[in-house]
Amino acid sequence: MKKNIYFLIENIRELEPKILLSLFAAKKGMEVAITKKSRLFEKLHLIRPGIIFLKSFGRNYDLHLKKINTFGHILTGFDEEGLQLNDGNKLVGDYRFSKNIMNNLSCIFCNGNYAKKIYMKFFKKENKNIEIIASGHPKIDLLNNISLKYFSKNLKEIKKKNGKFILIATQFPFYNMNTIDLIKNPQYSPWLNMKKVSYKSKTSDSYKNHFKHFLPQEKNFLEYLKLYNYLNKNFPDIKFLIKPHPAENHNYYNQMIKKNKFSNIQILNITKSIIPYIQASEALIAFNSTSLVESFILKKTSINYIPHKDNFSEFKLPKLLSINSNNLNTIGKILKNNLYKKRNYVSKKNINAAKNILKNLTAGDAVSTIIKKIMSIETNPYKIDNKNQNYINFIYFFLKTKAISLFNYFFYRNKMLYKVQVDKREGLNKAQIQAKVNDLSKIIYPGTKFIVKEKYYGIYYIEKF
Numbered sequence: 001m002k003k004n005i006y007f008l009i010e011n012i013r014e015l016e017p018k019i020l021l022s023l024f025a026a027k028k029g030m031e032v033a034i035t036k037k038s039r040l041f042e043k044l045h046l047i048r049p050g051i052i053f054l055k056s057f058g059r060n061y062d063l064h065l066k067k068i069n070t071f072g073h074i075l076t077g078f079d080e081e082g083l084q085l086n087d088g089n090k091l092v093g094d095y096r097f098s099k100n101i102m103n104n105l106s107c108i109f110c111n112g113n114y115a116k117k118i119y120m121k122f123f124k125k126e127n128k129n130i131e132i133i134a135s136g137h138p139k140i141d142l143l144n145n146i147s148l149k150y151f152s153k154n155l156k157e158i159k160k161k162n163g164k165f166i167l168i169a170t171q172f173p174f175y176n177m178n179t180i181d182l183i184k185n186p187q188y189s190p191w192l193n194m195k196k197v198s199y200k201s202k203t204s205d206s207y208k209n210h211f212k213h214f215l216p217q218e219k220n221f222l223e224y225l226k227l228y229n230y231l232n233k234n235f236p237d238i239k240f241l242i243k244p245h246p247a248e249n250h251n252y253y254n255q256m257i258k259k260n261k262f263s264n265i266q267i268l269n270i271t272k273s274i275i276p277y278i279q280a281s282e283a284l285i286a287f288n289s290t291s292l293v294e295s296f297i298l299k300k301t302s303i304n305y306i307p308h309k310d311n312f313s314e315f316k317l318p319k320l321l322s323i324n325s326n327n328l329n330t331i332g333k334i335l336k337n338n339l340y341k342k343r344n345y346v347s348k349k350n351i352n353a354a355k356n357i358l359k360n361l362t363a364g365d366a367v368s369t370i371i372k373k374i375m376s377i378e379t380n381p382y383k384i385d386n387k388n389q390n391y392i393n394f395i396y397f398f399l400k401t402k403a404i405s406l407f408n409y410f411f412y413r414n415k416m417l418y419k420v421q422v423d424k425r426e427g428l429n430k431a432q433i434q435a436k437v438n439d440l441s442k443i444i445y446p447g448t449k450f451i452v453k454e455k456y457y458g459i460y461y462i463e464k465f
Helices: 012-027 037-041 059-070 113-125 138-150 152-162 190-197 204-234 250-260 275-280 290-297 316-320 328-336 348-357 366-376 391-412 416-425 430-444
Strands: 004-008 031-035 051-054 074-077 107-110 131-134 166-169 240-243 265-267 283-286 301-305 323-325 450-456 459-464
Touching: 004 012, 004 037, 012 031, 012 138, 012 366, 012 430, 012 459, 031 037, 037 059, 107 113, 107 366, 113 131, 113 348, 131 366, 138 152, 138 275, 138 290, 138 366, 138 430, 152 275, 204 240, 204 250, 204 265, 204 328, 250 265, 275 290, 283 290, 290 301, 290 316, 301 316, 301 328, 316 348, 323 328, 391 450, 430 450, 430 459
Parallel strands: 004 031, 004 051, 051 074, 074 107, 107 131, 166 240, 166 283, 240 265, 283 301, 301 323
Antiparallel strands: 031 459, 450 459
16 A cells, blocks of 8 residues: 655745655655645545654644544654754744654654754653654755756746846845835834734743844844945946745835835835746845845855844854845945855855755755655554545535635735735645646656646645656
8 A cells, every 4th residue: 555645835935845755755656645734634534544744843733633643644744944943942942843743753854963953952851762864955955956947937037027137035024014004104113013923922932032033123124225225326237126025015115116216126026936036136135034045056146134133033044155244335345346246255164064054055865865764654554444535525625615715804804814824825726736746747757747636625646647
């Protein structure tokens, strides 16, 4: 009998790495599915027992542990946000790592030896012997090995439309929330709405952490407004494209450009991946962002501009792989002297330190490491009667989901959490997944066809055809 694995996904940005893992697993003979956790956990009594690959280890899974164990499923996983969590308090703190989940894990995967040591210390303290595999991140395999081919169809179009440009990636979702219009409400103070930002917080420590991240975002957001004016005034011959974070209010940037009549700065109002825009750019300017790491891997210069420094909220990896600046004069020198066109701005010492955090930064294969280990995990031998897999169940869950969606739309559509969830769901459907499967499989396994089947509503199986 085939071994089953279920990859959990929360938003469209996680889809391609999970497809990469799925294609590799399907090629090895496993039965593979990609799904949101809500779609999977409501059907644990119907699907075959298998390995559930978590995308984090937080307490939001605790409610489902009894059903997971009752129906013979096994847990493993990888913290999707772990790449930017650079100390023990953040990576294995009470909010990030549930002790109930820890008691049910067969093994876990992580980005590199840095995180592995944190996990080892944590498990030892809890008297748990859980295997930890420093695999690297599957997303980095995508960038290192096949990104140029995968994004090439968009790359030519982007270059033709925009010409030469420097990309600016913003990351201020706590301050410039997508539910707040700072243009219409300039006196609005997000300080008074921190409970909205930390709506998932359940402890005072996690609340404090949210607040500590929020403070530097406000200061740096306001400094970035000065940056745009500086670039427009001093570098009118260079084109700049601003790509706002998906959780930010994009209207603020549109109105800002219109109000200030910037001639050389435009806004990218897109929900698609930033990767082809990084590839097409001359360089990337960003604030404390993972996109700076992606830019380095794609052989583009990364400029980490942090006017107001804050050691608690600043991530290590972007700092190691970027030109770091905290003032406009430095930005001016970088642009005036074309320093962004040089590739030797990162020392070997920094690259080695970065490899300790991210194992497959420049080489390695996280996908094959993860799938090889998963194939060795022993699964529950008993089967569930598949007579429950029928159109009645499919229609029931379809109607249930639509009813919940309508209820949330009418009563919560102006709430931050609702808008965030809608943004995350965009593109998570059979047609979109099949399209990405087709594109990626042509590069990875030319000549082999894979088909996506929605055997249960919202659970997408990827099979070798």
